[in-house]
Amino acid sequence: MESDIVQEIFAVEEKLKASMLSSDTVALTDLLSDALIFINHFGQRVSKQDDIALHRSGLLSIESIELRDFQVVPQGNIALVHVNADIKGKYDGAKANGVFAFSRVWLKQNNKWQLISAQSTVIS
Template identity: 30%
Template sequence: MIAKKLLFFLLALGLLTTVDSLAQNGDQGVAQAVEKLRKLMIDPDKAGLEAIASDRLSYGHSSGKIEDKAAFVEALTSGASDFKSIELTDQTITVVDNTALVRHKLTGETIDKGNTGQVKIGVLLVWVKQKNDWKLLARQAVKVQ
């Protein structure tokens, strides 16, 4: 009887460790995708942006403007949206099945028609796992103080 209880305990412990490990790996994969997006927004690459964004992307700006995937990629690669630096803070990641919610604060330096500016926004990103890659499905930004 003691052997059965010990075996059950060890199996349960192993299962919990595996579930925790999978959750952490999911968080790490999402964090890596967020960092890749941050770098692509500073140094845009059309192929990279198209690869990281879902074909059904809905990209909301703090101004209320909403872009689809094509407009999002065009704005960054054309320089219409030009980030010189981006810093992300207070990031949280919640993974549920094949969907991840990421919230963070974004501060950065922009250049708009030759004029430098500062941006400080709160961001919600929605990522979906397609095959083995995290794809950005939605983004909404709001102005913060």
């Protein structure tokens, strides 16, 4: 059972990565909970609507995401994810590259996983 959850989370994490790379707002709408709160590396609270609007506007363009040190901790209908990511992209035309540590909380409701909480920290 636990290994099934881990595989499900790997699959939704891959969908999230692909959606971010292509700024696929339809897929992001499905993957992100309406209650999402993302605390970015500036300490700002970002909602689902804010995140999708950023992708829709073209202000954010992600060229690559390389994940490593992936850890999934299943907890019933919740799964905690801890992962490091090398991200290359542009924000408002300027380079926005960095190495980040992410913590994410996925919630399974109605047989569907959605991201409900996330936090990122810059790794020096």
